[in-house]
Amino acid sequence: MAYTATIKDEKKEIARLYKAMLHDTYQTLSKEDISLIRKAFEFAADAHKGQRRKSGEPYIYHPIAVATIVANEIGLDTDSIAAALLHDVIEDTDYTFIDIEQLFGATIAKIVNGLTKISRLKKDKDISIQAENFRKMLLTLNDDVRVILIKIADRYHNMQTLQSMREDKQVKIASETLFIYAPLAHRLGLYDIKTELENLGLKYTEPEVYYDILNKIKQSKTEREKYIDEFSKSIEKSLEDEGFEYQIKGRTKSIYSIRKKMRSQGVSFDEVYDKFAIRIVYSSSIKEEKFNAWKIYSIVTDHYNPNPNRLRDWITQPKSTGYESLHTTVMGPQGKWVEVQIRSKRMNEIAEKGYAAHFKYKHGNINESGLESWLNKLKDTLENPDINAIDFVEQFKLNLYAKEIYVFTPQGDIKSLPKGATPIDFAYLIHTEVGNHCRGAKVNGKLVHLNYVLLSGDQVEIITSASQKPKLAWLDMVKTARAKSRIKSVLKEEHVLVAAEGKEILARKLRHLKISFDEKSVNELVNFFKLKTSFDLFFRVGNGSIENSQLKKYASQRSNAFVNFFKNRIKRGVKRELGTQVNEVTSNYDLLVFGQNDEKLNYSYTKCCSPIPGDKVFGFTTVSEGIKVHKFDCPNAVSLQSQYAYRILPAKWVDSTQSGFKATFNIIGIDDVGLINNVTKIISDNHNVNIKKLNIASDEGYFQGKITIEVKNNQQIIKLLQQIKKIEGIEKVERITK
Ligand code: MN
Numbered sequence: 001m002a003y004t005a006t007i008k009d010e011k012k013e014i015a016r017l018y019k020a021m022l023h024d025t026y027q028t029l030s031k032e033d034i035s036l037i038r039k040a041f042e043f044a045a046d047a048h049k050g051q052r053r054k055s056g057e058p059y060i061y062h063p064i065a066v067a068t069i070v071a072n073e074i075g076l077d078t079d080s081i082a083a084a085l086l087h088d089v090i091e092d093t094d095y096t097f098i099d100i101e102q103l104f105g106a107t108i109a110k111i112v113n114g115l116t117k118i119s120r121l122k123k124d125k126d127i128s129i130q131a132e133n134f135r136k137m138l139l140t141l142n143d144d145v146r147v148i149l150i151k152i153a154d155r156y157h158n159m160q161t162l163q164s165m166r167e168d169k170q171v172k173i174a175s176e177t178l179f180i181y182a183p184l185a186h187r188l189g190l191y192d193i194k195t196e197l198e199n200l201g202l203k204y205t206e207p208e209v210y211y212d213i214l215n216k217i218k219q220s221k222t223e224r225e226k227y228i229d230e231f232s233k234s235i236e237k238s239l240e241d242e243g244f245e246y247q248i249k250g251r252t253k254s255i256y257s258i259r260k261k262m263r264s265q266g267v268s269f270d271e272v273y274d275k276f277a278i279r280i281v282y283s284s285s286i287k288e289e290k291f292n293a294w295k296i297y298s299i300v301t302d303h304y305n306p307n308p309n310r311l312r313d314w315i316t317q318p319k320s321t322g323y324e325s326l327h328t329t330v331m332g333p334q335g336k337w338v339e340v341q342i343r344s345k346r347m348n349e350i351a352e353k354g355y356a357a358h359f360k361y362k363h364g365n366i367n368e369s370g371l372e373s374w375l376n377k378l379k380d381t382l383e384n385p386d387i388n389a390i391d392f393v394e395q396f397k398l399n400l401y402a403k404e405i406y407v408f409t410p411q412g413d414i415k416s417l418p419k420g421a422t423p424i425d426f427a428y429l430i431h432t433e434v435g436n437h438c439r440g441a442k443v444n445g446k447l448v449h450l451n452y453v454l455l456s457g458d459q460v461e462i463i464t465s466a467s468q469k470p471k472l473a474w475l476d477m478v479k480t481a482r483a484k485s486r487i488k489s490v491l492k493e494e495h496v497l498v499a500a501e502g503k504e505i506l507a508r509k510l511r512h513l514k515i516s517f518d519e520k521s522v523n524e525l526v527n528f529f530k531l532k533t534s535f536d537l538f539f540r541v542g543n544g545s546i547e548n549s550q551l552k553k554y555a556s557q558r559s560n561a562f563v564n565f566f567k568n569r570i571k572r573g574v575k576r577e578l579g580t581q582v583n584e585v586t587s588n589y590d591l592l593v594f595g596q597n598d599e600k601l602n603y604s605y606t607k608c609c610s611p612i613p614g615d616k617v618f619g620f621t622t623v624s625e626g627i628k629v630h631k632f633d634c635p636n637a638v639s640l641q642s643q644y645a646y647r648i649l650p651a652k653w654v655d656s657t658q659s660g661f662k663a664t665f666n667i668i669g670i671d672d673v674g675l676i677n678n679v680t681k682i683i684s685d686n687h688n689v690n691i692k693k694l695n696i697a698s699d700e701g702y703f704q705g706k707i708t709i710e711v712k713n714n715q716q717i718i719k720l721l722q723q724i725k726k727i728e729g730i731e732k733v734e735r736i737t738k
Helices: 007-023 031-047 061-073 078-085 097-104 106-120 127-143 145-160 167-187 191-205 207-219 221-241 255-265 289-303 345-353 355-360 369-382 389-401 423-430 432-436 481-493 496-512 519-528 534-542 548-571 637-643 673-685 714-726
Strands: 246-252 276-282 326-331 337-344 404-408 414-418 438-443 446-448 460-464 591-594 603-605 617-621 627-631 648-654 661-670 690-699 702-711 730-736
Touching: 007 031, 007 061, 031 061, 031 078, 031 097, 061 078, 061 145, 061 191, 078 106, 078 145, 097 106, 106 145, 145 167, 145 191, 167 191, 191 207, 191 255, 191 345, 207 221, 207 255, 221 246, 221 276, 221 289, 276 289, 276 345, 289 326, 289 337, 337 345, 414 423, 423 432, 423 438, 423 460, 423 481, 432 438, 432 481, 438 673, 481 496, 496 519, 496 534, 496 548, 519 534, 519 548, 519 648, 591 617, 627 637, 661 673, 661 714, 673 690, 673 702, 673 714, 702 714, 714 730
Parallel strands: 276 337, 603 627
Antiparallel strands: 246 276, 326 337, 404 414, 438 446, 438 460, 446 690, 591 648, 617 627, 617 648, 661 702, 661 730, 690 702
C-alpha cells in the first residue's frame, strides 16, 4: 500500500501518538517527568526532521513507538522513556553524546550511548563475529540493564513494522530475533513481549506454518470460548461465596509454542492438547495473597480433579525472573485436561512487566534477589576471557531457557540452579575453588555420585580435597555455563582440551577414510602408533603430531587385514560354532558386557545375522535360550526393537584380559570425612582397581558404607582388605558375597 499522508496529517498523527504514549505510562509521572519527556520528544522530532522510514512514514514515529513500549508494556521510568525517544539520535543525526549529555544529563546520555553502541556492532555473516558482538551487547548490562530493555523494545517495534523491509532482510532480522532477543526477553521476565517476538519471528521465517496455525486458532475460537465459559460458570458461585473479586480468562498458547510442540512431539494441531490455559486473576492484600491462591486452588479442585504431577507453586518459591503463580492441570469440562493458572493482580503485573513491576513493589514481600543474582552471574561469565564467544552464546542461551530447581546449602541458604544440575554445578556456584577441588558430595546427608541430578529441596554439601582437579568428564556432567567455563579454563592448562579436540578431529578423519570411529578402531590405532592410551592418541591428533598420511597408512593396512580375515574365514568353510570368538581383527575386544553396569552375562550369537566381535550389536532376552546377540543392522532388529523394546539390552565389546571381577565390601567405621577420603585413596592408589559403586550412609557418628570395586584377581582383594583395615577409625571391613 502506497504511503499518501500529507504533512498536515502527519503532524496530527505525531501529536496523537505522543499523547497516547503519555496517557498510558505504567509509572505515575510528575510534572517534572512530563516536561523532561516533552523536551526529549521535541529534540528527537527536530533531530530526525526530514528523515523517513522505509515505509515512507516520518522517522519520529519509530522512537515514539519504542517509547510507548518502554513506558507502557515494559513499564520503565522517565529516564528510560526519554532515552527511548532519543535512542537513534546519535546514530542517525549529527548530534553527539556530548550534546545529549549537556541537554539531558549523564544517565540518559549513557543509556542512549549504550544503545548506539549496540546498533553500531557490525552485522556480520560470520557466526563467531556475530557471537562476539552479542557478547559485547550483553556487556552493556554491566552499565545499565535499561539499555537492553530499551533495545528489546526497539527490536519489538522493528519486528512489528518488518513488512516494509526487503525480503532477505526480513528473514535475517527475524532469525536474529528468535536467536537472541526472544530468549533475552524471556529471561528478563518480559513474557508477553517474548511471545510476540517469537510469533513475529515465525511469521517471517516460516510464513506458511505461521498462517496455517493462526487460521486454525481463529477457527477454534468459538469452541474455546464456550469451554472457558462452561469452566467459569461451574466455579463462579463458589468463588463468590468466598467473597473473591476475580477475573477468569482463557489464554491461548502462542502460535510459536504450538508449532514448537507440534514439531517436538510430532503431532498435528488438533493433537496438541494444551492449546490454552485458564487464568484466574484475583484481588488480594499482599498479606493474604498466598493463602487466597490456595483457597482458589481448593475451589477449583473441588470441581475438577487435579493431575498431581502438574502442580507448580511459583508463589512460595518464585522463579528467578520474579515470576509468581500457582499452576495446576485439572481434568476440566468435557474430560479434557486444562491448565489453570492462579495469581493475584500483583503477580499478574510481574508476569507481564517483569523488571519494572519489581521496582514498583520493591517494598513488598518479593524475593528480589533472583534477577540481580542472575545479572551478577552473567557478568561473571562475560568477564571470563578464557571462554570463546560461540560457546558463550550457546551456553548463555541454555541458561536463558533452563528450568530452575532450588537447593539448600548446609547452612540452609537457598540457591537456584538449572534443572539437571549436579553437585559440581553447585560447587562452582558456591566458589570456583570449591568447584575445582570438589571430590565428592553429600545430598541430604548421603554421599552421592558427582553426576547425581539434584532435585528441588536437596541439601547439598561439597567434600573438597586439595589434590582434586577438574576432569574432562565433568563437562558432560554440568549444566551451568559458569561451571563449564571454569572447568574448561583449568582443562585448557592441562592439555585435556587438546585431546578432546583431537578426538573429534580423529572421528572426522576416520569418517573420510570410511572407518567407523569406535573402541575397536581406536584400540587398533593406539597399537599402530605404539602408544599407551587413547588419551595419547587423541592428544597427538589434536596437536598435529599425527598426520593424515600416517592415518592413511593405517587405513590401507587395515583393509588388507580385512581381506585376509575374510579369506581365512572362507578357507575354514565359514563354519563357526555359536559363541566362538574370532580373533584376527579384534584381538583386544572379544567379550560382550551388557546393560548400563557392563554386566557379564551368558550369551550366544544368533544365526539370523551372525555377529562377530567388533560389530555393533545388542542383546535380546529370549524366553528359553537366555540372551541372544544380534547385529544392529540385522534384518530382524527393527521389529525386535519396536515390539519388544523392554527385552533389549545394550551390549558393548570389552577386552576380556582387561576386565575384572566385581567385589563388594561392607565397611563400618567412625563417621569422618577424612575416613572416606582415606578409603577411596587406598583404592585408587592400587592400580587396576576401579570403584564401581560407592554408597555411604552416616548416622550419629557412625558410618556404614558399601563399596563395589572391580579387580583383576583375588590377590588384589586380599591386599586391599588388609590396607583398609589399617586405616584409623575403621571398625570392620568384610567382603560380601551374594
Ligand atoms: Mn531504533
